Amino acid sequence: MTDVLVLGGTGWLSGRIAERWADAGAAVTCLARGGREAPYGTTLVVADRDHPGAYDAVAGRDWDAVVDISSNPVHVAAAVTALGERAKHWTYVSTVSVYAANDDPGADETAELLAPAGPDEEDDYGQAKVRAEASVRAALGYRAAIVRPGLIVGPGDPTDRFGYWVGRLALAADGDVLVPDTTDRGAQVIDVDDLAEFVQAIGRERWTGVVNAVGDPMEFAEVLRLAREVAGHTGALVTASDEWLEAHDVAYWAGPRSLPLWLPAGMPGFWTRSHAAFRLLGGRLRPLRATLERTLDDERSRGLDRDRRAGLTRSDELALLTELVA
Numbered sequence: 001m002t003d004v005l006v007l008g009g010t011g012w013l014s015g016r017i018a019e020r021w022a023d024a025g026a027a028v029t030c031l032a033r034g035g036r037e038a039p040y041g042t043t044l045v046v047a048d049r050d051h052p053g054a055y056d057a058v059a060g061r062d063w064d065a066v067v068d069i070s071s072n073p074v075h076v077a078a079a080v081t082a083l084g085e086r087a088k089h090w091t092y093v094s095t096v097s098v099y100a101a102n103d104d105p106g107a108d109e110t111a112e113l114l115a116p117a118g119p120d121e122e123d124d125y126g127q128a129k130v131r132a133e134a135s136v137r138a139a140l141g142y143r144a145a146i147v148r149p150g151l152i153v154g155p156g157d158p159t160d161r162f163g164y165w166v167g168r169l170a171l172a173a174d175g176d177v178l179v180p181d182t183t184d185r186g187a188q189v190i191d192v193d194d195l196a197e198f199v200q201a202i203g204r205e206r207w208t209g210v211v212n213a214v215g216d217p218m219e220f221a222e223v224l225r226l227a228r229e230v231a232g233h234t235g236a237l238v239t240a241s242d243e244w245l246e247a248h249d250v251a252y253w254a255g256p257r258s259l260p261l262w263l264p265a266g267m268p269g270f271w272t273r274s275h276a277a278f279r280l281l282g283g284r285l286r287p288l289r290a291t292l293e294r295t296l297d298d299e300r301s302r303g304l305d306r307d308r309r310a311g312l313t314r315s316d317e318l319a320l321l322t323e324l325v326a
Helices: 010-025 074-086 127-143 163-172 192-205 220-233 242-245 275-282 290-303 313-325
Strands: 003-007 029-034 043-046 065-068 090-093 144-149 149-153 178-181 189-191 209-213 238-240 252-253 256-260
Touching: 010 029, 010 065, 010 144, 010 192, 043 090, 043 275, 065 192, 065 290, 074 090, 074 149, 074 252, 090 127, 127 220, 144 192, 149 192, 163 178, 163 220, 163 290, 163 313, 178 256, 178 313, 189 192, 189 290, 192 209, 209 275, 220 290
Parallel strands: 003 029, 003 065, 029 043, 065 090, 090 144, 144 209, 149 189, 178 238, 252 256
Antiparallel strands: none
16 A cells, blocks of 8 residues: 655645545545644644654654645755655645746746745745755655646635635626736636646656646636636626726735735736646646636635635725726
């Protein structure tokens, strides 16, 4: 039987990766802080990666595969030091945010990276991932796969970014919805379950190297069109310029009082990364409509009018719409 260790395994992505391995018949151990259940059919080892000896309970045996998704480079370095010699294969899930530039459409895995984070720069997500990748490569070399996803989406998304649009359009029903200027803007997303399946597959095959795990590039206007169809929205989409939104303290991309997935102009490379290697390795992408449908079901179950980690509240949006059309 294949012995797999997932560092995490109780979170959104790591839990799905653990599930895929368990579904494939592996003996899966999840190392996590506790407080959440590990997936059915897996074993939970409770440990805090901030503490010395966090890996003691799992370091005394061989592992056919280890998976880590941490963005904390200190945790990643400690894990490869403690476990690397006894792991036949290691998969580190990084991010396309490691790339230094976002203005080159179609850039592949050879594109220049950011400088790695220093000891006092761990809060910079992209640089922290660069530093973590370096630890994995230095310790494991030919036994490691580094997967760089783009925006991960789908049911259960804790960031509330992607689900904002299909959820808001469903909530608005026949009412107006505020949208940004979509000219030359786009999105490149991957369904969480497609990513989990891919991570498990390359671990099973012990593939090594670096690969972007990203979806098909899609114009933002098309994303909104599909979301509107899935949500059954019959109101108007009211467009505001970048300048107007910025002047009214509406943020790009994510977080409170934002329009999620909206990017500043001049970033075509951010949503057009090459996924040729992903496809050659057998990576599969379900249609975006299917992901939107799954996401809307999840949004409805959690509450369309709930407090969100990303996006505008409906009351703030209506106030902005009133001012915009006045």
